[in-house]
Amino acid sequence: MNELAINGGKPVRKTLLPYATQSIDENDINEVVKVLRGSWLTTGPAVKAFEEKLCDYTGAKYAVAVNTGTAALHAASAALGIGPGDEVIVPAISFVASSNCILYQGATPVFADLDPVTLTIAPDDVARKLTPRTKAIVAVDYAGQPCNYDALDQIAREHGIPVIEDGAHSLGAAYNGRKVGTLEDLTILSFHPVKHITTAEGGAILTDSLERCQKMRSFRHHGIDLDLHARGSTNSWIYDVVRLGYNYRIPDTSCALGISQLDKANIWLERRREIAELYSRLLADLPMLQLPQEAPGCNSAWHLYVVRLNLDKIRVGRAEVFAALRAENIGVNVHYIPIPWMTLYQNLGYRKGQWPVAEHEYERLLSLPMYPGMSDSDVEDVVLACRKIYAAFRK
Ligand SMILES: *Cc1c(COP(=O)(O)O)cnc(C)c1O
Numbered sequence: 001m002n003e004l005a006i007n008g009g010k011p012v013r014k015t016l017l018p019y020a021t022q023s024i025d026e027n028d029i030n031e032v033v034k035v036l037r038g039s040w041l042t043t044g045p046a047v048k049a050f051e052e053k054l055c056d057y058t059g060a061k062y063a064v065a066v067n068t069g070t071a072a073l074h075a076a077s078a079a080l081g082i083g084p085g086d087e088v089i090v091p092a093i094s095f096v097a098s099s100n101c102i103l104y105q106g107a108t109p110v111f112a113d114l115d116p117v118t119l120t121i122a123p124d125d126v127a128r129k130l131t132p133r134t135k136a137i138v139a140v141d142y143a144g145q146p147c148n149y150d151a152l153d154q155i156a157r158e159h160g161i162p163v164i165e166d167g168a169h170s171l172g173a174a175y176n177g178r179k180v181g182t183l184e185d186l187t188i189l190s191f192h193p194v195k196h197i198t199t200a201e202g203g204a205i206l207t208d209s210l211e212r213c214q215k216m217r218s219f220r221h222h223g224i225d226l227d228l229h230a231r232g233s234t235n236s237w238i239y240d241v242v243r244l245g246y247n248y249r250i251p252d253t254s255c256a257l258g259i260s261q262l263d264k265a266n267i268w269l270e271r272r273r274e275i276a277e278l279y280s281r282l283l284a285d286l287p288m289l290q291l292p293q294e295a296p297g298c299n300s301a302w303h304l305y306v307v308r309l310n311l312d313k314i315r316v317g318r319a320e321v322f323a324a325l326r327a328e329n330i331g332v333n334v335h336y337i338p339i340p341w342m343t344l345y346q347n348l349g350y351r352k353g354q355w356p357v358a359e360h361e362y363e364r365l366l367s368l369p370m371y372p373g374m375s376d377s378d379v380e381d382v383v384l385a386c387r388k389i390y391a392a393f394r395k
Contacts, residue, residue: 004392006327012385013329017378020194020304020371023268031256042251043221050255051204053262054189058171058181060206062213065255066220069168069190069203071248073101075216076164076186076205077136082107086135091121092338092358094140098166099339107135111340113355115148118295119306122357123151130159137163141170141180143335144272144301145294149175149183164188167206169303171196172269176297181206191254194371196268196301197261199254220248268372272302275374279305282383287313288321288390290364302370304335309364314393318364321389325366328385333367 003009035046047065054063066072082088084106090099092111099109112125120142137156139147147165156163167173168190170180181187189195191202205216218226223245280291290308294300309318318334325332338358340350353359368382 002388002391004324004327004388005329006324011328012388013381016329016331017369017374017381018331018371019333019367019369021373022193022198023264023371023373024198025264027263028257028260031260032253035253035256038252040252043249044252046252046255046259047250050258050262053259054181054204054206057262057265058187058206059179060181060187061208062210063204063206064213064216064220065202065204065250065258066216066248067203067250067254068201068248069188069192069195070097070101071220071246072188072190072203072205073097073138073164073166074104074246075219075248076188077101077105077107078219079186079205079207079212079215080136080162080164082135085133087131087133088136088138089121089126089129089134090138090339091140091142092340092355093119093336093362094142094166094339095168095336096339096342098138098140099345102138108133109339110134111338111350111355114142114358114361116357116361117293118145118148118298119143119361120145120147121152123148123155126152127155130155134159134161136161138166139163139184140166140168141173141301142304143292143306144169144173144303145298146170146173146175146180146183146300148295150297153184162186168192168195168203170301172265173301174299180301182208185209186212191258191261196303197258197265199250199258199261202250202254202258215243218243219245221245222247269301271372272370273300275370275372275379276300276302276305278376278379279368279383282380283307283386286386286390288394289386305368305370306335307366307368308361309366311364313395314390315395316393318366321393322366324389324392325385328388330382330385331369334362334365335367336362338362 005011051063086107162185165184191199223243
C-alpha cells in the first residue's frame with residue numbers, strides 16, 4: 001500500500017476517478033428521444049421551455065439559451081456594446097473563454113489579480129485598473145463561489161459600468177441570500193458536461209433587461225430582426241438583418257436534455273455540498289493541503305473542490321504531486337493556468353509577473369475530483385491517495 005503507484009506500487013484505485021463527469025438518467029434519455037421522434041430538431045418549443053425553466057430556477061426575468069457558454073459570453077459582451085477601444089476587467093485566472101469574448105468584440109481585456117482567500121477577482125485591484133475606457137467587469141464565480149459583489153457593485157455603480165457575472169461554475173449558488181442569476185446585469189451559464197447541468201454543449205445568459213434579452217436573441221440568430229420575423233413569418237419571405245449576429249442557436253434536443261437535467265439540479269447541489277464537507281472533514285489534519293472555504297454570505301455551488309498545496313511541507317512541487325495522484329488513478333486537474341500566460345495573450349503584449357496573488361497561487365492549485373455521482377468511498381479513495389503521497393513526500 002505504501003509504495004507510490006508512480007514508483008511501481010499498487011494504485012489506490014484500479015481505474016481512473018475523473019475530476020468531473022455528467023450524470024445522465026433514463027428520463028434524460030427519454031426526453032431527448034421524444035424530440036428526435038418529433039418534428040422539431042433545432043429551435044422549437046424546447047428552447048422556450050428551457051429558458052422559462054431557467055428563469056424559474058434562478059429567479060431571473062429573462063433567459064437566452066445558446067449553443068455554448070462561450071457564445072453566451074460573446075452575446076453578453078455584444079449586448080453591452082463592448083467594442084474597439086474599450087477595456088474590460090477580467091480575473092487573471094479563469095477559463096480562457098472569460099476573456100476571449102472581449103477579444104471577439106475587438107476590445108481589450110485588462111487582467112485583475114485575485115483575492116488570496118477566495119481566488120475570485122479582487123475588488124481593490126479592479127478599482128486600481130479602472131480607466132476612462134473601462135466598459136465593464138467580468139466577474140467569475142471561481143469554483144462555484146460568488147465573487148465579492150458588495151464591493152464590485154459599489155465600484156461598478158460609482159463608475160456607471162455593468163458587471164457580467166460568469167456563472168459557469170455557480171448555477172444554484174447564492175450571495176447574501178440572493179441566487180446567481182439575479183445578482184448582476186448579465187449572468188452567463190455553461191452546460192458543458194462537467195458543469196452543474198448539461199446539454200452536451202450549451203449555455204445561457206440571464207438578465208432582467210428586456211432590451212438586452214432581445215438583442216441577444218437576435219445576436220444568436222444572425223442579427224435578424226425578430227419582431228419583423230414574428231409579424232411576417234407565416235406568410236412572407238421578408239426578413240431583415242439589423243446587426244452583426246452569429247448562428248449560436250441551441251437545438252431542441254439539447255434543451256430537452258437541459259429541462260430534464262434541471263429537475264435534478266438541487267439534489268446534485270446538495271450532493272456536491274456533502275462531498276465538499278466530507279473532503280473538508282477527512283483532509284483537515286493533512287499538513288500538505290490548504291482547504292477551500294466559503295466566504296461570508298456565500299453559498300457555493302461547489303463546481304470544483306480546489307485545494308492548495310502547502311509547498312513548504314513537502315519536498316516536491318505541484319507537478320510531482322499531480323503526477324503521483326494521477327498514477328494512483330485519482331483524476332486531479334488544475335483550474336487554471338493564468339490567461340495572460342497563454343501564447344495568444346503573450347503575442348498581444350501581456351507579460352508575466354503582474355498578478356502576484358494569481359501567479360503565486362496558480363503554482364499550488366489542485367482540483368480534486370468533484371461531481372454528484374461520486375460515492376463516499378470515491379471520496380475516501382482520494383483522501384487515501386493524498387495521505388499516501390504526503391507520507392512519501394513530506395519534509
Ligand atoms: C466552462 C466555462 C465557460 C464556458 O464554456 P463552454 O465550454 O463554452 O460552455 C466559461 N467560463 C468559465 C469560467 C467556464 O468554466
